[in-house]
Amino acid sequence: MNSKYMFSLVAVIILFLLAYIGIETAGLYTLFGIWIPYAAVFIFAVGVVYRVVDWAQSPVPFRIPTTCGQQKSLPWIRHASIDNPAENNNVVLRMFLEVVFFRSLFRNMRFDFNKGNKFSYEWEKWLWVGAIAFHWTLFVVVVRHLRFFTEPVPLCIQWLETLDSFLRVEFMTDFLQIGLPGVFMSGLVLLAALIYLLLRRMFIPQVNYISFSADFFPLFLIMGIALSGLFMRYLAKVDIVAIKAFTMGLVTFHPVIPEGVGSVFYVHLFFVSILLAYFPFSKLMHAGGVFLSPTRNMANNSRAERHVNPWNYPVKVHTYEEYEDEFREKMIEAGLPVEKELTNGG
Amino acid sequence: MMQSSRRNFLKIAGLSAVGISGAKPVLDAFAAEGHGDERTEFEIRKNEKALTAQQWGMVIDTRKFESAADLEPLIEACHSLHNVPHIDENKVRHEVKWIWEDEYKHVFPTLAGKFVDERTEHLPFLALCNHCENPPCVRACPTKATFKREDGIVLMDFHRCIGCRFCMAACPYGSRSFNFKDPRPFIKERNPEFPTRMKGVVEKCNFCAERLAVGKKPACVEASNGAIAFGDMNDPESEVRELLKSNYTIRRKKGLGTEPAVYYIV
Amino acid sequence: MANNKMYDKGKIVAGLVIFAVMITFPFWFNLGKAAPAPELKLTEKAKAAKECVLEKAEMKAGHMQLLDIWREKVVREGSREYVNTKGKTYQMSLSKTCLDCHSNKAEFCDRCHDYASVNPYCWDCHIDNPKEKK
Amino acid sequence: MLETALKGNKGYYRWMAAIVAVIGVGFACYLWQLKDGLGITGMSRDVSWGFYIAQFTFLVGVAASAVMLVIPYYLHNYKAFGKIAILGEFLAVASVSMCLMFILADLGQPMRALNMILHPTPGSVLFWDMIVLNGYLFLNIVIGWKVLEAERNEVMVAGWVKPLIYLSVPWAVSIHTVTAFLYCGLPGRGFWLTAILAPRFLASAFAAGPSLLILLCLLIRKITNFDPGREQIQSLAKIVTYAIIMNVFFFLCEVFVVFYSGIPEHMDHFKYLFVGLHGHGVLVPWMWTSMGLMALAILLLVNPATRKDESVLVVACICVFVGTWIDKGLGMISGGFVPNPLHHVNEYVPTTPEIVIAIGIYATGIFILSVLFKIVVTVKEEVSA
Amino acid sequence: MADDLLKPDEQLGAIDHKIPKKGWMDTPVNIRKGMYCYASNPKSVEYLSLPNARKWNPLEEDWKLPENWKEIIYEGLRERLDRFRSLKVFMDICVRCGACADKCHFFIGTGDPKNMPVLRAELLRSVYRNDFTLAGKILGSVAGAREMTLDVLKEWWYYFYQCTECRRCSVFCPYGIDTAEITIIGRELLNLIGLNIDWIATPVANCYRTGNHLGIQPHAFKDMLDFFVEDVEDITGVNVEPTYNKKGADILFITPSGDVFADPGTYTCMGYMMLFKYLKERYGFDVTWSTYASEGGNFGFFTSHETMKRLNSKMYAEAKRLGVKWILGGECGHMWRVINQYMDTMNGPADFMEEPVSPITGTKFENAKSTKMVHIAEFIADLIKHDKLELDPRRNDNLKVTFHDSCNPARGMGMLDEPRYVIQNVCNHFYEMPANTIRENTFCCGSGAGLNAGENMELRMAGGLPRANAVKHVHEKHGVNTLACVCAVDRAALPPLMEYWVPGVEVIGMTEMVGNALIMPGEKERDTDLRGEPLPGTEEE
Known part of the structure; x- marks a missing residue:
């Protein structure tokens, strides 16, 4: 048993119990349904802005892009304009590929010792695949949830739903009925990706070694969100009209506690609230930070265009005069030109 | 609130158990908690009036038909009842038909010789799904969308059909049609009691399974004024067996071993 | 935040504005709209049936x-009757049972479905209104 | 390694852009088909499978032919094929991908495709076809990738890959056998109802696939710094020679059985294809062209002098490829459906959108093939540099 | 080569990538001989007026730190967080995905998990979290925070001087986190309390005083070049005497002093001199060398931003004093990282010079129009492209060459194709190393960032192993016997690395190969190359 992930797992279980018991026995609907979500959104919004502004208050003194390809130099040498951007539009493209397609992670490869002590660097795209699958499906799931927050539901969200539920998964066993409501692929892929990311953190020794409880916590938490969501949609079935009436109440600032919605919904909502509130104080801020990373968001053109450092201060230097004063005699002797000849014969 | 959702979920287990075994309704232990006042049993069952058989079969007495006009009402009865579209344009290509008429040499290509008696040569024959005992289409279907029921009916589950049309290739009788397009615009008057189909699925005669379930014989049988007999092939006392005993009958492409359940008295 | 100067202010503020607009989307999208849950209209028959x-x-x-x-039961097993917990028997049919009472699909089914953005494909085959022609 | 497919010269990018454009047009047509149904194709109640399934059948053969490189190289230790075995495996990947896309395009309800897995039906040949095709795709991706990666790193291939390679040999045979069983197990379709169908499929596959590979090798030699090698190409040519002869032989066996026995249900299809039936014979010129091309190819390939001349070999390979394509990609499916089981003759001609969709799928396959071959060539250039 | 080094086979067998069971925070640092560089000489530290000059020994318990060292570190970190957005962002956004782990040559070569870039950064990050973040303050070690202690400090020192700041990890990081940036800051913080290493501090002091790392005074500098003039004259019969500190020259040439004083860099230096002579004869090219700015390399970069600036300032100062049009830079790694990413910002604007134009080809070096400093590889590539050099590549026929991309030009600048173009034009046998070990994926020589001392040979051999392994591959496959590079540290660090891992491979500078191939006006028939080895085809006679 690894205390690092047990800690996080227990934390998430406690959160679950908090919400579950809070609703089931204490009936704290207003707290879990209204106050906590509002507070969480507030903390999230303000926290993220605060963190970004905090970052922004430190300048970028130097232009330090990591160059991952040929620089722009002589006109006949093919320039790697994305990996070594020289202009801002190339930087935008580089950032776009970075943020949307995780381009740097795509380069990932695994180092291996081989027979004959030959090193090899092999295909290791699973992390990339897992990361892309996780982030994209999370995005799709979030956007899909806007159906609970908009009335009428915008067409583009409906299209996304259609696309997401294009493949039908319909079957019925003695224990399980799946098919109506239609199955959204994104939710399942999200869960699968989470499980992959979790397993890798648990069982790849290197990754486990560098992980903290704080790295497991969001995984378990988002897994909790996904599981509670999937449970409500595919197993328990909840009155989604009532839920939408409730969520619409939240966003129109007329919150009303709905009738007939089970505690799992409040667990789901509580998990989401925790995630939002936790976000600005954690590594999850990488979502914002990736945009501010100076090794990626700058052009490699500081030889062509001067970059100014706002805190550039004068430093003590060893001037030529001091230098010549020290070595003048020897310089003259060696026939090196000097600024000032010897004045008094040494 | 929570209980209701959970109970709903767990009911499925009960439902299915009932459906499969036909046993007494299963109690849902979870549902019982805190709801003692409420009856927790439910049941899914067959209609009492439903007609049952081990192998439904049909005997068509072609002697009772004179011309295409005699077949028209049967076909119409079936097609209007089942919302079978009339696709006029490209008649041959996208045609959908459950029961239709054709010449002897086409319905019985392996029997037709050069020299056929006048009546047989010109008489229109009814063709429909044979609900074979040994159906190649069921073998071919990769999703069990076509399946053989306990009562011998070869049935289509339109919800499950993926439209691969393997069954159409497998059927040696050309009994299956595919919805190359949305059929609805081609249905003159929709019968709300029976679903239409959607584009992309295969369909065919279902021996009026929906009518048998409520104790009625198939529409074509009803409309045939006694020219078509319908009954259990495994019941020696049945009307159809009586007819087979007393008449010479033929079946379509018997040599293929599919054992069609539709017999023709000629 | 030692100093109060923000560097790359333009870009960062623009980014934050985009962020703010995005996360507050549900709030401003519904601004000034009252969007209550739809009220279902029951037909006379449904009202009479009570349950x-x-x-x-x-x-x-x-x-x-x-x-x-x-x-599943009707198509694949040929069972067509459902006896509910109160002992009442129903024919398991969307068209013949459900729509018999709730013959007002537009005011009954569609309202909630539209509200929750649910598009069941039942109606691709099951006829709600036999007279309607496409 | 995948990143090497992202780096190329202008010509490469132009080529890929052109393919993407074609894919786009094909996909647009597919969306149309998705919306309106398969009615936009030329298929009908009588000819319920058409161009898509025919292309699928043909490409299964191209895919299976990778085994013609794998057997000599891995089982008989014929070293020369080590240089190009990967090309065969990646050609198989592209081909099987196209096969799967053609099947998807042919489905009336593609959104329900998962039903194949959710409701597995071991009695259905199509179910097994899904298994073998996906399995073969997986095998070839894994094998091709691991072998190429090892080659790039110049290390031994991981031990667990070897069993997969041996498995891929019977597996390759299985994909085309199972595909043949789709047809030849159907009662009432006299054209296909013959045990020679699977062997015939394999023979034509082992002719078509390697002949395509020869053409691709010559193309690679021309446009890259990687030379697949003359010996390799000549060895492939011999394989093509034997295979095309076997193919014609099997075909003639079938012709004998059908016409000597004189059973109409079997004979009528051949008549339809080669002389026309009841005034219908849209495929007659095609089928004779196919026969002519195969005969010409045999003449050119059997004679060592012409076979060894690479410019003549190109002609022969094109003859083999086009000839077998007409045979399988046009005649084989239509021929089985016409006349129909009720002996009606309703002909099939693919429609324009149907052909555009098919071209789109071919373009997707070519896209995959280009990406994979680009990687291969880059690695080969890198290693030999 | 140190005697106590294991044999290569044993060394290779000893590498163990097994991850310890115990967590890294609970594993105290074990400062091991052979893996660290000696502490700095107090004189050097004093000369530079850097803090806490004293004699100390890392192996001893007492590091003689100032009383308030924790406060200094805390304040120093706070100040740097306010100054460097990179630091702040990199402290906050790492998700510990592990993509960087096996990208580090030190991790590959030593198997020490704290050499995974992510953990190297975590050493600093853990303290940052504890002192500067809410989550760290509340959750402590759960959130990966820990208090600053002497043990932590020692760990910092040990591991920040086990990083060559090569940036390979940064290439693979999904957020572009650059461990080099973190190491740079880490070393700056350590310098605040006098924790430096001598291999850096003394060259810095030397450079500050005399203009070059080795502390060579102006007359000795000239003597060395004169010596090369003689050598070149012996070999080619041409006098390549350069000019020094010449006012009004068109161009100032600055190269790392390693090229002037240490083999095999000296041959590269001879190459420069021959090239300039050729250009002067043919095209009247007017270039001068400076004794004041006689160092391209900048070990200040491995000390602190401020020290870097102090050393770098000499280049512009000298260019201004001499009134040259622009500066030409020799083959050097971190020199070019400094020039490319810091110089203009720190000591510019260089508006007293002109936008660089090749006086021979007329090519405008657009990419250097602000900094006004052109790389010799760019310059020569342009000359060759315009067919301005008479070259006989057959003279390099005894060389089977592969090219090592130095980390800094590769990942801090992106100069990948220019040296390749030059090399492929001056030799006939060129082979690339495996793709994942060159260009932006290149592996460090293992001795960069001030770590090419003698006492840390085990570390250097381990760190250089991935590079050596790739060289060994082409050595065995193509018989490669020459490892070309464009970096003075490489020329110093790679020969022992090759001797250890891949005997039979020599290290060569790009311009040395140019010198060999260049047909000088009026030259006599050469029978040896610049190293005095017989030219190919002449051995038999």
Whole structure:
């Protein structure tokens, strides 16, 4: 048993119990349904802005892009304009590929010792695949949830739903009925990706070694969100009209506690609230930070265009005069030109 | 609130158990908690009036038909009842038909010789799904969308059909049609009691399974004024067996071993 | 925040504005709109019947599941009758049972479906209105 | 390694852009088909499978032919094929991908495709076809990738890959056998109802696939710094020679059985294809062209002098490829459906959108093939540099 | 080569990538001989007026730190967080995905998990979290925070001087986190309390005083070049005497002093001199060398931003004093990282010079129009492209060459194709190393960032192993016997690395190969190359 992930797992279980018991026995609907979500959104919004502004208050003194390809130099040498951007539009493209397609992670490869002590660097795209699958499906799931927050539901969200539920998964066993409501692929892929990311953190020794409880916590938490969501949609079935009436109440600032919605919904909502509130104080801020990373968001053109450092201060230097004063005699002797000849014969 | 959702979920287990075994309704232990006042049993069952058989079969007495006009009402009865579209344009290509008429040499290509008696040569024959005992289409279907029921009916589950049309290739009788397009615009008057189909699925005669379930014989049988007999092939006392005993009958492409359940008295 | 100067202010503020607009989307999108849950209209027949196959709450949350089970049982097993917990028998048919009472699909089914952005494909085959022509 | 497919010269990018454009047009047509149904194709109640399934059948053969490189190289230790075995495996990947896309395009309800897995039906040949095709795709991706990666790193291939390679040999045979069983197990379709169908499929596959590979090798030699090698190409040519002869032989066996026995249900299809039936014979010129091309190819390939001349070999390979394509990609499916089981003759001609969709799928396959071959060539250039 | 080094086979067998069971925070640092560089000489530290000059020994318990060292570190970190957005962002956004782990040559070569870039950064990050973040303050070690202690400090020192700041990890990081940036800051913080290493501090002091790392005074500098003039004259019969500190020259040439004083860099230096002579004869090219700015390399970069600036300032100062049009830079790694990413910002604007134009080809070096400093590889590539050099590549026929991309030009600048173009034009046998070990994926020589001392040979051999392994591959496959590079540290660090891992491979500078191939006006028939080895085809006679 690894205390690092047990800690996080227990934390998430406690959160679950908090919400579950809070609703089931204490009936704290207003707290879990209204106050906590509002507070969480507030903390999230303000926290993220605060963190970004905090970052922004430190300048970028130097232009330090990591160059991952040929620089722009002589006109006949093919320039790697994305990996070594020289202009801002190339930087935008580089950032776009970075943020949307995780381009740097795509380069990932695994180092291996081989027979004959030959090193090899092999295909290791699973992390990339897992990361892309996780982030994209999370995005799709979030956007899909806007159906609970908009009335009428915008067409583009409906299209996304259609696309997401294009493949039908319909079957019925003695224990399980799946098919109506239609199955959204994104939710399942999200869960699968989470499980992959979790397993890798648990069982790849290197990754486990560098992980903290704080790295497991969001995984378990988002897994909790996904599981509670999937449970409500595919197993328990909840009155989604009532839920939408409730969520619409939240966003129109007329919150009303709905009738007939089970505690799992409040667990789901509580998990989401925790995630939002936790976000600005954690590594999850990488979502914002990736945009501010100076090794990626700058052009490699500081030889062509001067970059100014706002805190550039004068430093003590060893001037030529001091230098010549020290070595003048020897310089003259060696026939090196000097600024000032010897004045008094040494 | 929570209980209701959970109970709903767990009911499925009960439902299915009932459906499969036909046993007494299963109690849902979870549902019982805190709801003692409420009856927790439910049941899914067959209609009492439903007609049952081990192998439904049909005997068509072609002697009772004179011309295409005699077949028209049967076909119409079936097609209007089942919302079978009339696709006029490209008649041959996208045609959908459950029961239709054709010449002897086409319905019985392996029997037709050069020299056929006048009546047989010109008489229109009814063709429909044979609900074979040994159906190649069921073998071919990769999703069990076509399946053989306990009562011998070869049935289509339109919800499950993926439209691969393997069954159409497998059927040696050309009994299956595919919805190359949305059929609805081609249905003159929709019968709300029976679903239409959607584009992309295969369909065919279902021996009026929906009518048998409520104790009625198939529409074509009803409309045939006694020219078509319908009954259990495994019941020696049945009307159809009586007819087979007393008449010479033929079946379509018997040599293929599919054992069609539709017999023709000629 | 030692100093109060923000560097790359333009870009960062623009980014934060985009962020703010995005996360507040549900709030401003619905600004000034009252969007109450749709009210279902019951036909006279439905009102008279008083009760449905299952309890109202269960129907609200799980009618699709019930229909899914019905279709499986009817099509694949040939069982067509459902006896509910109160001992009442129903024919398992969307068209003949459900739509018999709730013959006003537009005011009954569609309202909630539209509200929750649910597009069941039942109606691709099951006829709600025989006279309607496309 | 995948990143090497992202780096190329202008010509490469232009080529890929052109393919993407074609894919786009094909996909647009597919969306149309998705919306309106398969009615936009030329298929009908009588000819319920058409161009898509025919292309699928043909490409299964191209895919299976990778085994013609794998057997000599891995089982008989014929070293020369080590240089190009990967090309065969990646050609198989592209081909099987196209096969799967053609099947998807042919489905009336593609959104329900998962039903194949959710409701597995071991009695259905199509179910097994899904298994073998996906399995073969997986095998070839894994094998091709691991072998190429090892080559790039110049290390031994991981031990667990070897069993997969041996498995891929019977597996390759299985994909085309199972595909043949799709047809030849159907009662009432006299054209296909013959045990020679699977062997015939394999023979034509082992002719078509390697002949395509020869053409691709010559193309690679021309446009890259990687030379697949003359010996390799000549060895492939011999394989093509034997295979095309076997193919014609099997075909003639079938012709004998059908016409000597004189059973109409079997004979009528051949008549339809080669002389026309009841005034219908849209495929007659095609089928004779196919026969002519195969005969010409045999003449050119059997004679060592012409076979060894690479410019003549190109002609022969094109003859083999086009000839077998007409045979399988046009005649084989239509021929089985016409006349129909009720002996009606309703002909099939693919429609324009149907052909555009098919071209789109071919373009997707070519896209995959280009990406994979680009990687291969880059690695080969890198290693030999 | 140190005697106590294991044999290569044993060394290779000893590498163990097994991850310890115990967590890294609970594993105290074990400062091991052979893996660290000696502490700095107090004189050097004093000369530079850097803090806490004293004699100390890392192996001893007492590091003689100032009383308030924790406060200094805390304040120093706070100040740097306010100054460097990179630091702040990199402290906050790492998700510990592990993509960087096996990208580090030190991790590959030593198997020490704290050499995974992510953990190297975590050493600093853990303290940052504890002192500067809410989550760290509340959750402590759960959130990966820990208090600053002497043990932590020692760990910092040990591991920040086990990083060559090569940036390979940064290439693979999904957020572009650059461990080099973190190491740079880490070393700056350590310098605040006098924790430096001598291999850096003394060259810095030397450079500050005399203009070059080795502390060579102006007359000795000239003597060395004169010596090369003689050598070149012996070999080619041409006098390549350069000019020094010449006012009004068109161009100032600055190269790392390693090229002037240490083999095999000296041959590269001879190459420069021959090239300039050729250009002067043919095209009247007017270039001068400076004794004041006689160092391209900048070990200040491995000390602190401020020290870097102090050393770098000499280049512009000298260019201004001499009134040259632009500066030409020799083959050097971190020199070019400094020039490319810091110089203009720190000591510019260089508006007293002109936008660089090749006086021979007329090519405008657009990419250097602000900094006004052109790389010799760019310059020569342009000359060759315009067919301005008479070259006989057959003279390099005894060389089977592969090219090592130095980390800094590769990942801090992106100069990948220019040296390749030059090399492929001056030799006939060129082979690339495996793709994942060159260009932006290149592996460090293992001795960069001030770590090419003698006492840390085990570390250097381990760190250089991935590079050596790739060289060994082409050595065995193509018989490669020459490892070309464009970096003075490489020329110093790679020969022992090759001797250890891949005997039979020599290290060569790009311009040395140019010198060999260049047909000088009026030259006599050469029978040896610049190293005095017989030219190919002449051995038999």
